[in-house]
Amino acid sequence: MHKVLVIAYYWPPAGGPGVQRWLKFVKYLRDFDIEPIVYVPENPSYPITDTNLVKEVPDGIQVLKQPIHEPYAWASLLSKRKTKTISSGIIPEKKPSFIEKLLLWIRGNLFIPDARVFWVKPSIKYVLGVLEEQQIDTVITTGPPHSVHLIGLGLKKRQAEIMWIADFRDPWTSIGYHNKLRLSKSSQEKHKNLERTVLKSADKIIVTSATTKKEFEEITSKPIKVITNGFDNELNEIELDSDFTISHIGSLLTGRNPMVLWKVLKSLVNENHSFQRKLKIQLAGVVGKEVMESIHMYGLRPYVECLGYLSHDNVLKVQQKSQVLLLLEIDSEETTGIIPGKLFEYLNAKRPILAIGPQGWEAGQIVEDSKAGAVFLQQNEDALKDVLLKWFSAFENGELKISSSKIEQYHRRELTKVLANYI
Template sequence: MKKVLIITYYWPPAGGPGVQRWLKFVKYLRDFNIEPVLFIPKNPNYPITDAAFLKEIPEGIKIIKQSIFEPYQLASFLSSKKTKRISSGIIQTKNQSFLEKILLWIRGNLFIPDARKYWIKPSVKSITKVLQEENIETIITTGPPHSIHLIGLALKERLGITWLADFRDPWTSIGYHKKLKLTRAAKKKHKFLEKRVLNIADTIVVTSPTTKREFEALTSQPISVITNGFDDQQIQEIKLDAAFTMVHIGSLLSGRNPENLWRILSELLVSNADFKKVFKLKLIGVVSEDVLESIYAHHLKPYVDLVGYVSHNTALQAQKKSQILLLTEINSKETQGIIPGKLFEYLAAKRPILAIGPKNWDVSAILEDTKAGKTFDYTEDVKLKKLLLEWFEAYKTSSLNIAATNINKYSRRELTRKLAELI
């Protein structure tokens, strides 16, 4: 059985989508004659945790831990709320305080590529020893944080080891990168490091076709698309919500704010008495203050159920119960290649998916292929309103269902098969 060393920052008990991709790969790699060894931080500063993920770690997996120094822990003395929000990717675009502006400038210009950079040097030293002791010839790095890729870069240059770099998100083209108040020198350094990683890694894995095209302009190294997916675990049938629920699960970041949807929902609540009696907008996860302000400005506050973060298992149950599943993405060219991990679990829930994001969004092709829902951009009104009314009429007769197809290729086990072929 071939051994590989997987270097990742996010690992249980970390919560959220960042941890799930490699937790699930590790879960199935042994099925394809590959033995994973994990290298993770000993004392990480995770913005959210979910202890339930600990139960999914396969028995007998070797896990090696290395201490990490994180500046976020020091910054939290100034403002734990603002620091936690920035570290989890929530960047307010309105009404930023002076402290938030300072923290963002420091994050973008002093911590390149990110605030976990101080883990690089001690990790390279420790991993060099681990590779010899475990007789491992292949390493995998996964980012963000992209400082993890710099560990792979150093090991590749020092030892000539085979290196696969997995990008769960893009690096310099991701939407929030522009919000970090970068100086010209900082931008140049980010670009330089990104290009070095892309040109020195033996294999690059990305999660969307758009990211693949972007990276192909920077490197001639082989790039494969392996999306996120859903687990094959069986979830018992759950009775649907009695209310006409529209459920969003996960972080609603600033910018993921489909005002055309809020406006249409507000119009329906005024014009349709039946709709008003049963509609509920359920938001499960962290919600940006900007987005909440926009929702409330459209008089939707009485219909909002603000749940907050829940365990992964609870989120899966909520998906199965919902009448409609809402997926949103920031309306910009930079986010066309962002395919939220929750999309694939939405597919597994087999409930109608309403997706609102940028034009030419990679999600559109997936929903069209699977027939699991509809995608709209931020300017569409008439067709969106018509669809919501169609779904509401179907709900009233208990016939709001979809017949999704071609979703098995997004199962975690099948995706791990693709990964194993690359390893």
């Protein structure tokens, strides 16, 4: 078998979407004559954990670990809660406090490209020994955190003959929250220079969207492959909710606040007694204060159930039981290439997807191409109301379902086959 070293920050027991991608690639790479060896931190500060994911690590996979020094321990002396929030990548909403401003400034300007940068130098030294000892000639780094790519860069500088593949689960300097880090001009330039150096030094690049590929092609001439996230789980038959549940999975903060949806739902509740009795809005994950204020403003609080953070196993159950699955993105040109990982599990759940996002949104295009639901802009109030009424009528008749197509290409094994061929 061809040995490949995968360098990642997020690994079980880390929870959330960041861990899923390479956990699943590692699961299937052996099917294609590739033996993955994984290198991760020994003592990471994961903002959320999901111990159930530990069971999904394949038997016999070699997982190497080295200590990491992260600054969040001393930063938490200022504010433990705010530090944990920022370390998880959640930027404070419209009016950050002085402490939040300070933490953001420190995060953006003192730790470049991110607060895991202290793992880079010791990892380069350690991994060089591993490559020599185990005769490994291919290294894959996956970020964010993008400091992981600096490990690949350091290895490439010292051993030019290794094949280095850089996997970008998210963009770097063009991602929405980057401009909120209160960066100085010199810090902005350092980020851009590091991004440019990584993109020009890696032998191959992987991205999760065509938009990011196009963006990176303006910086580098190296090969770039789009390999999206996907779904894996075979689902058992499960009884649908008796209520007309509209469920959103994941963080729902101010930028994604679907004002048009709240307005339409208020109208339907006021006009349709049956809709009023059956409506249930389920929100799993972090829900922003301003989102809840909007829900209150439209009189929808009695219909909302906040589920908090759920294990991945429970997320799958909620998705499969829900009548409608809600997919949201910030209405901005810079978010058109964001394809949430949950989209593919939504597709696998085979429940109608209600997607609200920007013009030209890649995720919306996947929903439409797969015939998996309906896609709207924030301005599509009348069309959104018509679709919800249509779906509610079908729900009342026990006939709310979709006939999606072309989703098998997003199965994790099929995506791993594409990855193996690219390696």
